[in-house]
Amino acid sequence: MTIRTTLLRPLYRLYEDRLARGLDSSRLPRHIGVILDGHRRFVRESGLVDYAAGYRMGMDRFVDFLHWCDNFDIPAVTGWLLSKENLQRPTDELRPYFDVLVELFEQLPQTAGHRGWTIRFIGSLDLLPADVVEAAKRCQESTSAGERRLTIALAYGGRQEIVDAVRDLVTGLGKEGLSPEEMALEIDADAIAANLYTTDVPDPDLVIRTSGESRLSGFLLWQSAYSEFSFVDVFWPAFRRVDFLRALRDFTRRERRYGL
DSSP states (O other): OOOHHHHHHHHHHHHHHHHHHEEEGGGGEEEEEEEOOOOHHHHHHOOSSSSSHHHHHHHHHHHHHHHHHHHOOOOEEEEOOBBBBGGGHHHHHHHHHHHHHHHHHHHHHHHTTTTEEEEEESSOOGGHHHHHHHHHHHHHHOOSSSSSEEEEESSSSSSHHHHHHHHHHHHHHTTTTOOOHHHHOOSHHHHHHSSSSSSSOOOOOOEEEEOOOOOTTTTTTTTTTTTTEEEEESGGGGOEEHHHHHHHHHHSSSSSOOOO
């Protein structure tokens, strides 16, 4: 930590407190989606010894993020920790990340579960290593009674979610003995939405993406149709509470029209 950072820290705390006090609690989002982007670039630019160090910092920051949301009584969070496309990366980048994910999933029942978060995993988990799947399963089973909802997207792709939803819908209609013509009449937006991975949580009000990328890359593709977006320049491991507060401030100032 530099001397400049040390000197500025009290000023940042004052600024954060001012931002927090200025938020209109009645306009805060009820569901926040967050894309944890920029781990590898953070590692390269920070000169860290390996990817695992950056990944671990990122997962520690994710736990911090949950605490920040908890402080504002945000009832639902969906975090995109791994995309389906990410699985195409080299093994020397993926294996350290898988190890850190296992550590996170072992930690979350203690750090999130006791604060009232029910944790659920979505995505193509069958594509992941067995140790990651088992850790996720244990984590989910250990946190099933809280009122707040934490959804963790792993090996997730928005297009795949819609494909799976349509498949499940058509399969269900087929079991009812409907003809193709009758099935076509039953397929509409509400029917597809009822078969998405996230039917048990409302659509996200706010989606935050770090690392300076101004796109969703398929994150909650269906559910984010009327979401507000906050694209933050910093890499995820460097995401600060002040960045979170600014995103909340900007959200509360927007006039949401929902296409009207």
